[in-house]
Amino acid sequence: MNPKLKYLAGAALALGLAAPAIAQDEPLQVGFVYVGSIGDLGWTYEHDQSRLAVEEHFGDAVETTYVENVPEGADAERVMTQMVLNGADLIFTTSFGYMDATNAVAARFPDVYFEHATGYRRDHPNVSTYSARFYEGRAVIGHIAGHMTESNIVGYIASYPIPEVIRGINAAYLHAREVNPDVEFRVVWVYTWFDPAQEADAAQALIDQGADVIMQHTDSTAPMTVAAEAEVVAFGQASDMEQFAPFPRVASIIDNWAPYYIARTQAVMDGTWESVDTWDGIAPGMVELGEFSERIPEDVRASAQALADSIADGSYHPFTGPISRQDGTVWLAESEVADDGTLAGMDFYVEGITGEIPN
Amino acid sequence: MMGIDPVTLIVALIGASTPILLAAIGELVVEKSGVLNLGVEGMMIVGAVSGFIIAINTGSPWLGFAAGAVGGAGLSLIFALLTQYLLSNQVATGLALTLFGLGLSSLMGEAYTGINPPLTPDLFPQALRDIPVAGPILFGHDLVIYLSILLVAGVWYALHHTRMGLILRAVGESHDAAHALGYKVIRIRICAILFGGACAGLGGAYLSLVRVPSWTEGMTAGAGWIALAIVVFASWKPWRALIGAYLFGGIAALQLRLQAAEINIPVMFLDMSPYLVTIIVLVIISSDRGRAALNAPAALGKVFHASG
Numbered sequence: 138m139n140p141k142l143k144y145l146a147g148a149a150l151a152l153g154l155a156a157p158a159i160a161q162d163e164p165l166q167v168g169f170v171y172v173g174s175i176g177d178l179g180w181t182y183e184h185d186q187s188r189l190a191v192e193e194h195f196g197d198a199v200e201t202t203y204v205e206n207v208p209e210g211a212d213a214e215r216v217m218t219q220m221v222l223n224g225a226d227l228i229f230t231t232s233f234g235y236m237d238a239t240n241a242v243a244a245r246f247p248d249v250y251f252e253h254a255t256g257y258r259r260d261h262p263n264v265s266t267y268s269a270r271f272y273e274g275r276a277v278i279g280h281i282a283g284h285m286t287e288s289n290i291v292g293y294i295a296s297y298p299i300p301e302v303i304r305g306i307n308a309a310y311l312h313a314r315e316v317n318p319d320v321e322f323r324v325v326w327v328y329t330w331f332d333p334a335q336e337a338d339a340a341q342a343l344i345d346q347g348a349d350v351i352m353q354h355t356d357s358t359a360p361m362t363v364a365a366e367a368e369v370v371a372f373g374q375a376s377d378m379e380q381f382a383p384f385p386r387v388a389s390i391i392d393n394w395a396p397y398y399i400a401r402t403q404a405v406m407d408g409t410w411e412s413v414d415t416w417d418g419i420a421p422g423m424v425e426l427g428e429f430s431e432r433i434p435e436d437v438r439a440s441a442q443a444l445a446d447s448i449a450d451g452s453y454h455p456f457t458g459p460i461s462r463q464d465g466t467v468w469l470a471e472s473e474v475a476d477d478g479t480l481a482g483m484d485f486y487v488e489g490i491t492g493e494i495p496n
Numbered sequence: 497m498m499g500i501d502p503v504t505l506i507v508a509l510i511g512a513s514t515p516i517l518l519a520a521i522g523e524l525v526v527e528k529s530g531v532l533n534l535g536v537e538g539m540m541i542v543g544a545v546s547g548f549i550i551a552i553n554t555g556s557p558w559l560g561f562a563a564g565a566v567g568g569a570g571l572s573l574i575f576a577l578l579t580q581y582l583l584s585n586q587v588a589t590g591l592a593l594t595l596f597g598l599g600l601s602s603l604m605g606e607a608y609t610g611i612n613p614p615l616t617p618d619l620f621p622q623a624l625r626d627i628p629v630a631g632p633i634l635f636g637h638d639l640v641i642y643l644s645i646l647l648v649a650g651v652w653y654a655l656h657h658t659r660m661g662l663i664l665r666a667v668g669e670s671h672d673a674a675h676a677l678g679y680k681v682i683r684i685r686i687c688a689i690l691f692g693g694a695c696a697g698l699g700g701a702y703l704s705l706v707r708v709p710s711w712t713e714g715m716t717a718g719a720g721w722i723a724l725a726i727v728v729f730a731s732w733k734p735w736r737a738l739i740g741a742y743l744f745g746g747i748a749a750l751q752l753r754l755q756a757a758e759i760n761i762p763v764m765f766l767d768m769s770p771y772l773v774t775i776i777v778l779v780i781i782s783s784d785r786g787r788a789a790l791n792a793p794a795a796l797g798k799v800f801h802a803s804g
Contacts, residue, residue: 178609325756339756345756
């Protein structure tokens with residue numbers, strides 16, 4: 138990959154390493170590090186839409202820069218360092234795999250604020266973490282998948298075996314099984330967030346194995362294209378993917394980072410920025426559900442909406458007992474609700490999922 | 497537990513292998529003429545983006561494939577001029593061509609991410625494709641897949657049964673002798689390089705127009721390097737290149753299906769298995785020095801200067 142540096146801010150950075158105290162009339166520099174391309178119409182696309190929302194909200198008071206297709210690893214550290222040297226005051230690093238790089242760069246530049254998406258390490262006072270409770274959305278689309286499948290096989294394209302992905306599989310499975318006790322989940326791990334050819338092949342492999350509903354936890358629309366051709370159900374991931382509606386895309390989970398990005402940028406301006414861990418779901422609007430397509434039966438649309446509403450108003454938690462682990466041991470007793478700590482580190486399947494989590 | 501359906505596996509394997517097969521058969525001809533072009537990856541991705549742009553703008557996948565071939569050939573022309581007229585080092589020039597191609601393609605494709613290209617129709621009517629087993633395997637593909645196999649047959653025939661092939665091989669074995677006989681070494685090599693570029697470009701276009709189908713930066717993801725390895729794997733024999741490409745595509749398609757069928761083989765091992773097979777084959781081939789050396793074109797990678 139050849140990450141392309143795009144400095145939208147342009148020559149305004151000529152001052153280089155200026156003193157941390159920023160003059161009032163100078164715009165705040167906000168940097169974004171993306172794992173995919175802003176044209177992926179998925180994960181990175183939504184982060185970039187939210188970046189644009191920040192620009193629109195603050196106008197001339199803020200200048201944003203972004204670098205796309207940054208590999209997780211040493212390259213990420215280099216890109217972040219370069220951003221700081223170019224004058225960034227606040228940097229959003231938008232992939233789990235940037236965790237070490239973000240904390241390493243944050244240690245070297247204590248005057249710059251870092252916001253790391255979907256991670257859990259805040260080693261330094263200038264690092265915050267934020268994530269969305271995607272599993273709330275996955276519970277709802279799992280509910281729809283359980284109703285929509287006729288072969289009772291749901292194919293799931295998973296990226297990496299990390300808690301966020303495993304949580305999503307569990308949430309979707311539990312709510313599919315709730316409405317369809319015969320449902321089976323087939324999980325394919327592709328070990329990438331974004332590789333259209335690989336994602337398309339994985340979707341095809343799942344369809345060939347009898348799946349008639351495809352869920353994805355990867356960022357491109359390639360599985361949608363395959364689903365369209367095979368005429369199986371699919372769900373928009375990270376962004377609405379509305380160009381595939383009403384079929385194969387019957388519903389979607391949309392990440393809306395804009396309110397958070399605006400709030401955090403404001404906090405830096407006001408000098409009230411603090412290291413926090415944010416984990417928001419459907420209720421605050423960080424996780425949105427795309428329009429349910431008319432290809433979903435009306436009663437299912439209604440029950441899915443009711444499920445989403447009950448999650449939003451807090452009357453229902455998607456991980457409410459009784460739930461056992463895959464090995465049969467009890468995880469949550471009757472009406473017990475999962476705590477955030479267990480959810481954040483989830484490394485096991487719930488009972489009923491037949492596959493194994495790779496090490 | 498469900499088994500793996502061999503029919504769909506074979507169909508998926510053929511689709512996954514075709515881009516690398518096209519690139520490999522082109523590179524095989526280039527190397528047979530005594531030129532080592534390491535820019536396959538760059539030519540593929542430029543072919544992928546040019547084909548995609550033309551297909552989107554004209555609405556015709558066929559014009560897209562043609563544009564992919566032209567794009568790949570166009571990029572290879574740079575390589576041809578640098579190595580054949582300016583006598584630059586082929587390895588360095590090829591590597592530079594890959595880097596240039598990757599950058600150029602991101603620039604060209606900037607406005608084309610997230611669009612779906614026109615669909616490439618299957619060649620045969622539905623009735624033929626519905627025949628059990630043989631239908632999907634023999635008739636369930638688009639024109640380019642049949643073209644790729646015809647191309648392998650054509651290259652094999654041309655290399656071994658035509659005067660043109662004899663001359664090409666002569667140039668690749670000993671350019672000085674061929675030159676002394678009055679053959680235009682540089683002209684022949686440029687033609688071979690252009691052919692290789694067109695094949696790589698077509699392979700790239702197949703990736704962006706059929707396999708994915710959409711344009712994303714860096715979407716070839718190393719396919720060009722695999723094509724280069726397949727040429728050595730095939731010891732410069734066209735039919736073996738076909739086997740090599742299908743073997744590689746087959747393992748890639750199989751590992752996803754094993755996962756989907758919940759047959760528990762560690763995923764990491766499956767993911768690296770195509771590369772392991774390539775390395776093992778390379779080791780086996782190179783351990784048998786006599787035979788490998790016999791098959792490699794003797795003048796491969798050597799600079800030719802007419803006064804020499």
